[in-house]
Amino acid sequence: MNFQIASGFLCLYILGLTASEECVNKYVGESYTFKLNSPQQDGDMLIWKCEDKIIYKRRRGKAEPKANVDVQGSLTLTNISKSMNCTYKAEHHDSDGKALKTRSESLCVFSKIPDPKLEVKCSSGMVALQCGPSLPEGITLTWLKNNNEMKNEKSNPLKPQKPGVKDRYKCRLSNGLDKDTRHSKEEAASCAVSGGVSNNNLLFGYNKWVMIGIIAGGGFLLLVLIVSLIAICCKNHRRSKRKQRDEQELRLANLQYTGTNPRARPKQTARGQPVPPTPDEEGYLQGPIGEHSPSPAAPQAARQPRPRAPAPPMEDDDEAVPPLPQPRKKGPRHPDY
Numbered sequence: 001m002n003f004q005i006a007s008g009f010l011c012l013y014i015l016g017l018t019a020s021e022e023c024v025n026k027y028v029g030e031s032y033t034f035k036l037n038s039p040q041q042d043g044d045m046l047i048w049k050c051e052d053k054i055i056y057k058r059r060r061g062k063a064e065p066k067a068n069v070d071v072q073g074s075l076t077l078t079n080i081s082k083s084m085n086c087t088y089k090a091e092h093h094d095s096d097g098k099a100l101k102t103r104s105e106s107l108c109v110f111s112k113i114p115d116p117k118l119e120v121k122c123s124s125g126m127v128a129l130q131c132g133p134s135l136p137e138g139i140t141l142t143w144l145k146n147n148n149e150m151k152n153e154k155s156n157p158l159k160p161q162k163p164g165v166k167d168r169y170k171c172r173l174s175n176g177l178d179k180d181t182r183h184s185k186e187e188a189a190s191c192a193v194s195g196g197v198s199n200n201n202l203l204f205g206y207n208k209w210v211m212i213g214i215i216a217g218g219g220f221l222l223l224v225l226i227v228s229l230i231a232i233c234c235k236n237h238r239r240s241k242r243k244q245r246d247e248q249e250l251r252l253a254n255l256q257y258t259g260t261n262p263r264a265r266p267k268q269t270a271r272g273q274p275v276p277p278t279p280d281e282e283g284y285l286q287g288p289i290g291e292h293s294p295s296p297a298a299p300q301a302a303r304q305p306r307p308r309a310p311a312p313p314m315e316d317d318d319e320a321v322p323p324l325p326q327p328r329k330k331g332p333r334h335p336d337y
Contacts, residue, residue: 023108025177030080036073036090036103043095048075050086077107082137085109110175111138116184118171121157122191129189130157131171142172144183163189 026032040046040058048056048067056067056075063069068076073092077084090103119130131141135156143150143158146168160169168186 023106025108025110026080027110027112028081029112031076031078032080032107033074033076034088034090034103034105036075036092036101038073038092038101040071040073041094041100044100045093045097046073047091049089049091050084073101080107080109082109082111110177110180111136113139113173113175113180113182116171116173116182118169118184118187120187120189120191126159127163127189127191128157128159129169129171129187131173131184135173138175140174140176142174144170144172160189165190 024032034048038046043060044058045060046056046058046069047054048069055065056069057064058069068078070076073090075088075090085108087104087106090101092100092102094100114133114136117132119132121128121130129143131143135141141154141156143153145160156171158169158171160167163169165188167189169189170186171184172181174181
């Protein structure tokens with residue numbers, strides 16, 4: 001009976017020890033706290049070890065070396081690195097050396113997996129597959145061809161021999177945890193253009209930079225053409241408006257009567273004759289009906305005949321001018337003479 005009880009306690013102890021030593025998975029740069037929950041006492045002693053190396057010791061209130069340990073005896077690790085990958089053990093004793101509490105826990109540190117990017121490079125007609133970025137410590141690279149693992153290929157870059165036209169390659173990165181893996185995009189191991197141009201440097205099936213130059217040049221020419229058309233249209237519009245304005249001013253000038261502000265005219269000529277009336281004084285410049293014509297409702301006076309200018313008067317001082325002598329006409333001589 002006593003033997004069965006002892007066997008049962010032994011099994012429970014082994015199970016508890018196994019459970020307490022389960023590995024805690026953490027990534028580089030993270031933090032973790034090992035819980036002890038054993039309050040500090042006067043004259044006690046607390047020791048934390050990484051494997052067999054003492055990393056913290058507190059005896060009678062004095063601690064060395066320094067570590068992040070609280071009054072409950074819990075140890076906190078910050079900015080975890082690969083060197084902290086070990087089994088941590090804690091031993092807490094009272095002032096009489098009696099064990100108060102012990103703890104053992106393993107810490108497993110893994111590297112963070114970067115996002116893999118597969119790049120196809122061509123050189124002298126040979127194709128190479130580069131899986132990047134640079135792989136940190138603890139990251140495992142695996143190549144896959146048509147979703148099948150290439151077990152014997154661990155090189156980076158990968159230089160496939162005689163790849164098929166339909167073959168697709170990708171790389172997989174892992175850090176030792178089965179659930180934590182990342183895959184790159186699939187790429188064809190082929191050089192589309194001879195001379196070492198990869199698929200990533202192609203645009204519409206041609207060299208990317210050549211196509212960018214052609215598109216940029218075409219866009220610049222199109223912009224110049226549009227600006228030129230706009231400038232020509234604006235110039236023609238201004239010219240048309242100026243022409244219309246000039247024609248309108250000329251039409252108004254022709255319709256305006258110069259006699260609205262006439263210049264004073266003499267009433268007699270130099271010989272004392274009355275000045276004959278001008279045609280515009282008798283209404284000869286009146287336009288057709290609708291243009292500067294009187295209203296139909298207004299009665300129009302009958303047109304008066306134009307009077308003739310009277311003969312110039314004879315002045316008293318003037319003398320009658322004798323007629324000019326006429327030359328003698330020659331004719332047949334009379335027989336009496």
